[in-house]
Amino acid sequence: MVVNLYSSITISLSQFLTGVVGAFTIGVGAIPMMLPIDQSKREILIYLMQGPVWALFSTHLNFKATASHCLRSLLGTWLASAFGCFYYFLVQLMCGGTVDNYQREAAIAFVIPTTFVIALTHQSSGCKLREVIGFEAAASSFFTPVALFLDKPYEEALVNSIMESYGIIVSLATIVFLEIFGLLPTRTSSPIKDFDLAAADFFDRLSTSIVSGNKQAATLDAAQAKFEEAVAKASASTKSPKIRSMLWRMASFLYSLRKSIAEGCYPESIVRRLWKPSTADLLDLRCAIRRGLLSDDEADPSNIVDVKERAAALKTSFREASLKLKDTVHCSDELVTMEEIARYNFAEESVLHFSYIVTEYITAKNEEMAKLGRSGKGVHSLIVVQWFNDFVDFLVHWWKEPFFESNGMTTWEKLIYPAKLTLTATLTSTVILLWGRAQPFLMSHVFWGFIAALFCMLPNTGATLSKVTRRIAGTVCALVLAVICIFANPFNKAAFFVELLIVAFIGKLGSTFPLIGYGGPVFVLTWVIVAFQPSVSMIQPEEDTLWGIGWRMALTLVGVTMTSVLSLLVFPVLASLQLKDVSQDTLKEQAKYVVEAIRQLALLADDKGAIIRDSREELGESLSRNSTTRASLQSDAYTEVVVFGQWIMSGKDKRILEAQRTLDALARSTVCAYGASVTCGIEIEQPATSAMLKPVAHHLSELATALERSSAELQLCLSGDSGNDVDAIEDDVHLAMLRCRDGFNESREMLISKFREGSVPFNEVVDSGGSILYHAVYALNIFTEEWNSLEAFLAGRKSTSNFDSDPASEVSPVSSSIGSWVIRQ
Missing domain, CATH: 1.20.58 (Methane Monooxygenase Hydroxylase; Chain G, domain 1)
Incomplete structure (x- = not known):
């Protein structure tokens, strides 16, 4: 079969503009690198590339996203740089007061508490600091004067902060200009x-x-x-x-x-x-x-x-x-x-x-x-006034927020990820600095090995491996292109600037495709460092430039390897296990709500004054939240399966991963079954309660008990430490539903029989809730059918080929087993 690749690749106007605007801001950010600066000023030259680099990461075709990123990055840059210089001053005093006696490794250990605070600003930390301080800018600016400087920490920290700010401001100014004149692509609807x-x-x-x-x-x-x-x-x-x-x-x-x-x-x-x-x-x-x-x-x-x-x-x-x-x-x-x-x-x-x-x-x-x-938003004619009002609203809301978001996690769980980031920063910088002592040439490259390690550490192992893969892919592609450009146009500034614009466009455009994502910016970043910088600003012989390419690749591999190992071995958090836990919680929640609705309905038959608890809103919110969480973990879990295979995943874990689509389908059936049962409980009244509900009340109670037991047994099966499948889960839910349907059919036949004899006002039964009860029984039947199918698959009694199917085959002819309920008036 021949696949036309070109027919499957489409580029939207927004994606194209992302590449164009990104290339423009990166080109403007690179202008200082084109200036004739004395080559002896290495402490200045080496940080000039921060302009295009930060323009690269700060440019988004969304005003609020760009403004938020830029303001957080600016605050993070200068705040962290100031703290870094202060710590350098303290450590220098403790080491004798001279640069030669300064112990970088000791400084790294000394600043561990502050490193942990910086880790709290990461977007995945759940801490409110992440909303006002940019983690990437703070981390790079803090460690520059503390341990990653060349010779002059104060001067280097200042130049680094200025160039980072320059790149950030270029991006912000460009997006502000486009926003004011209405040139940014906007959504036509919400x-x-x-x-x-x-x-x-x-x-x-x-x-x-x-x-x-x-x-x-x-x-x-x-x-x-x-x-x-x-x-x-x-x-x-x-x-x-x-x-x-x-x-x-x-x-x-x-x-x-x-x-x-x-x-x-x-x-x-x-x-x-x-x-x-x-x-x-x-x-x-x-x-x-x-x-x-x-x-x-x-x-x-x-x-x-x-x-x-x-x-x-x-x-x-x-x-x-x-x-x-x-x-x-x-x-x-x-x-x-x-x-x-x-x-x-x-x-x-x-x-x-x-x-x-x-x-x-x-x-x-x-x-x-x-x-x-x-609230008055959007009524001002001056866009600046709108921005100011939005900013004030943000500050007020931010101040009222708790320090950590309330997401059901324990304090320890919230601190695991910042702890891993702190450990990654500490160990990676120490190892790379020790390597740099043995190879002095490396000192001008250690920063990028450190950044590769720190920025690739994500909350779970699957996400870390995905980012590591994209980092390596982007780096390799950039290094290959760098060699070609260096041999094609050695030290030709004009040619390299044009190449920069092309590379920037390709990288930013590539970042808009999910498969490439982070690899696009890394591609641009690496090319700027290994090709543009040594050919335009820090002029080096070709041999040194090529050696620099090799060391860049080596340091990237060292950094991402350390990150991958630490992610797997230190406080390991596996997306596959997280997905398993969330899926189990989802199943437990679904069973709990449906059991509650069934029991309320059953009790209503004997107690006319029974209070019906209506939790439809809470159920929808809970299942929506769980569905979003599961969707965010699936890609990372698949990555772990590809990399580790059966080493970290049992057969049960793998089946949970394969069952995600059907978990969503079961969630929808849960909402329908619960809603239909609660609606029936609220609206049904005499004579429908006596004629239709009471005869099946006992069977409904049995169904609730069977579903509750099935849920408990399934939880035990999925959470067991043993890799063996538990095949002893009885099919009580199916049998209980059959009895409920038979009881419903019997009461229906009796009602029709009496109706024919004229002894029961059939229309009154229908109008007082008979049709609603029918809908509830039918909805419960659909739910139990899907529950039984999913239960059998997760317990290992049903193959994947029989499990995943199209909408038509997912539904069994439930109406044939329920019987009929003719609504007449």
Whole structure:
């Protein structure tokens, strides 16, 4: 099979502009390197490259991101440089007061406490200091006068800080200029608006395909993929837990509708007698939902009223169509199976429940927008006034924040990563300095070995290895290109400046592709150091330049090797184990909420005054947070699998990694099952409670107990130290659900029998919550089906090939085992 690489590579305008603007700022940052400076001023020349380097890392085509990075870096540069000079002064006094007696290794040990404080400013530390101090700038500026200087620590610290600031200010000034004149690419809509559009489109596709089965599978899958991406971005962007929860609840009912459609087409009788009579009202509801989701007028309540009215009209048409179907069901000449009616009714309820949540979501979104409008942001005509107000708001918010973010971690867990960074900085600088004593030529290169080690240390081993790989790849590519450029245009400043612009464009453009990422800036950084600097500012013979290329590669390898070893051996944190823990917590949370909802429903049958606890918002927030955490760990966990294989991962750990997509699907089913059960508990009343709920209450209690036991056994299976699979997990959940369905069928048949005799007012049972109970039982059945499938896979009783499947095959024909519940009036 031939793959056209060019057809798979697309470059957006934003990516292209990132390369262009990056090349411009790097070129301006490199201007001091072009100036004719005395070659004897090594303490100045060696730090001139900080201009283009910091312009490289500070330029982003986003004003807030650039401004935040630049301001934090400027503060970190000067603050850390001042502290570094102060520590140099103290250590020098302790060593006799002369530069010759200064002990760099002793200074590194002496500043360990301050190094730890600097480590707290890393973006992954969870400490509030990270929001005001740039870690990279602080670390490089602090260690320059403490241990990594050449001959004159004070002068070198000053020049280093000036050049870093110059590169940072060039980037900031460029982005400010582009922002003022509206030349930066801007989003045409917010993530919430993108979600609204994706939700409206997905619902349109689903509602028009209810009776089509999987004939439109490709179209539905494309709409679902777009919707899933929109949900993830909207959930990450909103600060409102209430809205975040509603995003998940809306998604759960759309996915339920998708599962119903995936079970196949309906008989012609259902299409003609149930679907067609309600299509006009369904079309009206679709239009009302789209209009409500996409409306920009948050002060207009008519959109919400319209959705409610259209939903009520659709519900009426559903009931009327069911009433007309009543006699047909029992006619011998045109028999309609109860199973198909059951599935169609579930699709109806999914549509209606989605419309109900849409009205709640629109209300909550409008309230949030009104709250933002009252804050006064965006009303000033002067953009500088807006920036000042944003800055003041940030300072007030930052001051009120706790020192460490509240993420459920213990104090020790929060301090592990800064401790690892401190140890990495201390050991790496010590080793490289000792090597530099034996090879004096290395002293002008030790800084870059230190930086390679420190900047590649990330919170978990998988993330560290990913960054190390990109660092090595970027370095190797730059070294190869450097050799070519040195031989092609030796000491030609004009040629090298043009080459710098080209290299900068390629590196910044490459950084916009996830596969390259960090490797792009490293490519530019390395080329500037090994090719541009010795050919333009610190002129060196070709032989010395080539030796410098070799030493640069050696020091990079030493630095990243030390980082990789320390990440794995010192306070090791493996992404695969983190993913396992978070996944286990997710399963435990899902089972806990569903068990709670089932028991509440069961108790309601005997206790009419039972209080129903509604935690739909908390459940949506919890599952959204867990899903985001799991998504952030998957790539790092895969890296660990590739590098270490079975050495660090058991079969259970690997299965957890493979099951992430289905964990997300189970989470959506959890939201649907919990929401349907709670809604039923809130709305059901007599006579539906006695006629329909009470006969299945005992079976619901058994289902809750079986699910609780299954969850505990699964937790024991996954957390066991043994690598053996636990195959003894009984299939109690499946059996309990079967009994619950049988009990529901029996009560249904009894009700239909009494209805035929005229002894029970069937319509009153339906209106008082019978249809809602049906929807809850169906939703619980879907949840238990997915739970059983996932449980069997994680326990090692089901192969991967049978586990990962398309949406259509993930859904078993649950309606055939539930039976029917014909909604009539």
